[in-house]
Amino acid sequence: MAMNIIWMAFFVIAFIIALVKLVFFGDTEIFKLLADGIFDSAKSSVMDVAFPLAGTMVFFLGLMNIAEKAGAIQKLSRLMNPFLSRLFPEVPDNHPAMGHMVMNFSANMLGLDNAATPFALKAMESLQGLNPEKEKATNAQIMFLVLHTSGLTIIPLSIISYRLAAGSQDAASIFIPCVLATIGTTLASIIMVGFYQKIKWDKVLIGWLSGLFIFMCLILFGVNSLSPQNKEIFSKVAGSSILLTIIITIIVGGAYKKVAVFDAFIEGAKNGFDVIIKVIPYLVAMLVAIRVFRDSGAMDFVVHGLTYLIQLTGINTDFVGALPVAIMRPLSGSGARGLMLDIFKTSGPDSFLGKLSSIFQGSADTTFYIIALYFGSVGIKKVRYAVWAGLLADLLGVIIAIVIGYIFFK
Numbered sequence: 001m002a003m004n005i006i007w008m009a010f011f012v013i014a015f016i017i018a019l020v021k022l023v024f025f026g027d028t029e030i031f032k033l034l035a036d037g038i039f040d041s042a043k044s045s046v047m048d049v050a051f052p053l054a055g056t057m058v059f060f061l062g063l064m065n066i067a068e069k070a071g072a073i074q075k076l077s078r079l080m081n082p083f084l085s086r087l088f089p090e091v092p093d094n095h096p097a098m099g100h101m102v103m104n105f106s107a108n109m110l111g112l113d114n115a116a117t118p119f120a121l122k123a124m125e126s127l128q129g130l131n132p133e134k135e136k137a138t139n140a141q142i143m144f145l146v147l148h149t150s151g152l153t154i155i156p157l158s159i160i161s162y163r164l165a166a167g168s169q170d171a172a173s174i175f176i177p178c179v180l181a182t183i184g185t186t187l188a189s190i191i192m193v194g195f196y197q198k199i200k201w202d203k204v205l206i207g208w209l210s211g212l213f214i215f216m217c218l219i220l221f222g223v224n225s226l227s228p229q230n231k232e233i234f235s236k237v238a239g240s241s242i243l244l245t246i247i248i249t250i251i252v253g254g255a256y257k258k259v260a261v262f263d264a265f266i267e268g269a270k271n272g273f274d275v276i277i278k279v280i281p282y283l284v285a286m287l288v289a290i291r292v293f294r295d296s297g298a299m300d301f302v303v304h305g306l307t308y309l310i311q312l313t314g315i316n317t318d319f320v321g322a323l324p325v326a327i328m329r330p331l332s333g334s335g336a337r338g339l340m341l342d343i344f345k346t347s348g349p350d351s352f353l354g355k356l357s358s359i360f361q362g363s364a365d366t367t368f369y370i371i372a373l374y375f376g377s378v379g380i381k382k383v384r385y386a387v388w389a390g391l392l393a394d395l396l397g398v399i400i401a402i403v404i405g406y407i408f409f410k
Contacts, residue, residue, distance in 0.1 A: 013296070014292045018296050042284055050283055054276045058272035059118075061268045072250065073100065074099060080098055084102070088140040118272070120374060135382055136384065137382065141386075149330075150189040303327060319356055331366070363401040
């Protein structure tokens with residue numbers, strides 16, 4: 001129901017704004033702009049999003065099948081079971097979904113978006129196998145989705161790369177702030193959804209959360225002790241090298257366990273196209289609606305309205321110029337990235353706005369895209385409280401990012 005209302009609202013609001021622009025301001029191009037945007041976004045949803053994703057899906061689902069046949073997924077499930085079983089009490093002990101979620105979280109933490117998506121889709125498929133009402137999201141699926149939207153990352157590889165390309169002289173300066181922002185958002189998301197779902201807050205869960213926080217702090221302390229040049233080298237090398245190590249380990253480990261690795265890869269890879277075919281309608285529906293909403297100027301109204309309200313409070317408004325990135329992020333990752341790059345061009349990547357927009361880009365994920373993709377891949381239509389929970393996680397990420405941005409760069 002929530003997705004139906006939101007999807008319809010995007011189109012209705014866009015139409016009303018376009019009508020006002022035509023009647024009162026004589027903007028005769030607005031409806032053509034919206035119509036062109038519909039066709040362009042419908043095409044790009046398939047050509048620029050779904051098809052490129054297909055290659056990644058095919059490859060990593062093939063690897064996933066090797067890992068499953070070699071027993072690696074089961075080992076991951078047993079290792080993380082004490083922690084994840086408390087976050088996901090609906091999932092039986094040592095269920096394969098645990099291992100799939102661990103692999104997804106690990107890829108996210110390394111900033112490897114393309115690698116994380118196939119693991120997430122596989123995890124959602126495993127969770128769907130436990131779902132008694134196939135069209136209705138379970139608590140476990142919603143918890144997984146919200147954790148994913150919190151965007152936990154310890155190596156913001158892509159953002160540093162964009163900053164370097166924009167001519168930044170201090171590209172790695174956002175490394176620590178991005179990591180702190182995602183840690184804060186993830187912990188806040190766990191607490192928020194955990195209390196809503198009434199999960200058991202025992203010593204084991206609190207101990208794991210505390211341990212993860214301490215582990216992250218140790219990593220941050222170690223990275224912070226590096227020179228700026230070495231930070232950049234670490235950011236460039238760590239994520240990619242770890243990803244390649246994981247790939248080689250899965251293949252060699254599969255061979256060691258006497259798995260026919262190539263045959264297992266082909267068997268798993270065939271599922272990639274099946275998943276893409278399922279999600280294309282959901283992607284087209286959501287990305288077209290977002291494009292129409294943005295092209296109508298509705299996003300500008302939201303930004304200006306928030307700016308006005310913030311100014312009324314009398315607080316420092318230096319962060320307002322970066323808000324479009326934060327607002328766009330839940331709607332469109334590419335749109336938010338484009339706005340971030342525009343800020344790099346107008347204000348500079350090393351300006352306060354440039355650094356804050358980088359933290360915004362790295363402290364949350366594309367909520368509506370994730371809901372459409374992940375739930376769409378398993379046919380879920382009733383998303384329950386997933387939308388507001390995901391958006392609240394995004395809001396927490398924005399607030400935390402602003403606070404961290406002021407602490408580090410003001």
